[in-house]
Each structure stands twice: as structure tokens, then as C-alpha cells.
Amino acid sequence: MVSEVDKGAVLLTAVQNGDQEAFAELYDQYSAAIHGVVLRIVGSNDMAEEVLQDAFVKIWRSARSFDAAKGRAFTWMVNIARNTAIDLVRTAQYRNNDGIRTLDKHVYRMGSDEERARMDHLGMDKVLGKLKPELREMIDLAYYQGYSQQEIADRTGIALGTVKSRTRAALLQLKEALKELA
């Protein structure tokens, strides 16, 4: 993948100086992609909207902590949204189940049946569906459920070294799948 110029970083730098127009542009450029990620994490339209709004307000407030030398703008922004979404899901799960049940299958569990059916028809399977199930699981658990590699090893019974190599393999396969799509 050829390195692209990070437009987001340019916009975020402007936002660091209080540029509201740049922030609106940032929202227009990236909110749909971030919303897609959040929707997959929380599985419910209402919760996804809440998280998206919350995340963008956080992006505005903490824009100054973005450092273009440490990564791309999208990565920084989507991680704020992911953390917000995962926190919300875990809190909701904890309240609903008195903390007894584990979080393992929450990704598809929060929304209604219709919403879940719709999720399956989203582009999710178009790209992620091309991954081998054991590789896709790594992306699911890490990216959409927020587990550390050690936690993934513990809950799946897969050796930590295998979790690491599978995660790497998953990213490489994802790259191929995205190329085919383009």
C-alpha cells in the first residue's frame, strides 16, 4: 500500500488551533468510517449515535494531544471512538448481568435482530468475510472488542505466540482483500 498523504493530520493540526471549519470538514471526511466501526462494536443504532457524538466532542477537546509523528490522524480518532464504544458496551454488559457473564459475544448481541441482520449485510462481510475464520476472530476480538493479546490467548486457549502471528497474518490477508475490492 503506497503511503498516502494524511489529510486528516492536516485538518487536525488546524483543529489544534481552534479552527471550527476544519473540524466540520474532519467530521464530514471521517464520521461515516468511524460510525461504521462504532456500529459494529455496539451493535445498536442509538448507542452508535451516542458514541459517535461523544467521540467527536472528545476529538475536539483533546486535539492538542494528537502527534502526527506518532501515527495517522484516523488511527488516533478511531481509537478515541473505539475506546468510548468498548467502555459503553462493557458498562452496559456489567449492569445487565451484574458482571457475572463474560463479554465474549457482545459484538452481535447488543442490537435488535433487525439491526444485527442489517450489520451482516453491511460491508463487514465483504472484506472481513474474506479472512479465514481464525484470522477474522483476531480482528474481532482485538479491534471490535478491545481485548489485549494476552486476554485473547487466555479466553481462546490459543498460545500467545500464535495470537501474535495470527494477528499479523490477519492484517496481511486484510490488505490483499482490500486490494481486490479496490
Next chain:
Amino acid sequence: MSAAELIASGLLEAHVLGQTSPSETALVDHMRATDSSVRAELDSIEQILEALAMANAEPAPARVRAAVLASIGHADKGHVVAMKPGTSSTGGMKWLAAASVAALVVSAIGNWMLYSRVDAMEEQLAVMQNDRTSLAQQMETQRASLEASNAQLAVVLDPHVVLVPLAGTDTTMDAAARIYWDPTTKDVYLDVLTLPQPPPGKQYQLWALAGGQPVDAGMYDSGTNAPHVQRMKTIAEAQTFAVTLEDAGGVPSPTLSALVLMGQV
């Protein structure tokens, strides 16, 4: 760790996925700053996940954009779809707002009611599961008891089985028991009818006498939960059965002065 080792380790992927510890993050940041191949690899991983998100983009409703921009104090221009003249009026908007609030209240009440119902049902389910477990336990107890009774009945009804009544001696006139003995299978059952509770540390012991020689036929359990018919040791040959009161656990040969019951085959 060399740059190539770091790239192959999977740590860079973990870092972009937000899985690294603070010390690992510091290592990755350091390598990114100092090594161009690490920087390029990280950029590539970030772009993969960015492209995945773009491919799965899902536009959010316009109200989210409006709420976000309002909360940062942005006077929203652009990107707002102009309303057709005359389609909107302040009155209409007020009515819509009121309707939304009403819908929200109804929905909240509905959620609350649904939540209470689920709560109550979960409680009921727990109670029912408890009941079921205790019923299953009761049934198991009954089944074991029935099985024991059937086994006893089978012994009594078996035509090969010899019934030997045991009677008390001069000092134990009230004691009474029966032996069911099957000489073909050598099984011996002791059925106690009346026998005083042995004093602490003592236990009734059954003997079989063949050719004048006593053979230990086992100890009788007088515990409160023990069945009154008990299977004893197998005996091949016997003319007489006798019960003595011995030290708990039994003795190798009977104490004649402690004879409690006796009966001829």
C-alpha cells in the same frame, strides 16, 4: 530488537490495534521515530485498518453532526440541506419537538416496564431451577430406596434362600433377627427385628458355625440411617448362625459371654 525482528513480531499490529502496554508503546514510538522501515510498516498497518473502516463506512444521521457542531459552539453553515420554503414553520417544529419528547417518555416507560418484567422472570426462573434440582434429588433418593427394597424382596422370594430365625438367649430374651442365606450363591443377609442399640464403641458381629468352628460373617451397622436388612460376608457352609456384641470393628473369634442371638439352619 532489530527493526526486522520488530516488524515480524506482530507488536506493530498490536500497537495499531491498541493492544500494547505503555512500555511496548514507548518501544514502538521510539522505533518509529528512529527507523524508516518501522515507520513504513506502521503506516501500512494503519492504512489497512483505515481502508477497512472506509470500506465499511456507514453515514451517521445528520442530527449527530448538528449535535457535535453545536456542542463546540460552531455556527453550522454548509452541509445543511436547505428546506423548501413554506414546508417548515415554527409551529410545526414545536409540535414535532413536543411529539419527540412524548415519544421519548413513552419509550422510556416502555423500557422500564420491559426491564422490570425481565427482572421478575429471571427471578422466577431461578426459583424454578431450584425446585427442579431439589425434586431431582428427592427422586434420586426414592429411586435408591426402591432399588434397595427390590433387592431385599428378591432375596426373600428366591426359592434357594434359606430363612434362619435367630432368637435371644436367657439374658437377651427380647432380641430377634432373621438370616436369609443362599447356599448356592453363599449370600447372607441379616434382618434385625429387635436389637438394642449397642453402647458406644461396641458393634454386633455375625458368625457362621460349621463343624463347631466359628467363621466371621461380618459386622452389622446399627447407625440410625442404616437399613435393617444388611448384606453380610458370603458363607459357604453353616449349621448355626450367631450374633455377639463385640468391640467396634469386630474380633477374630467370638466372645461367648457376649452372645446375643443364635439360630439353627
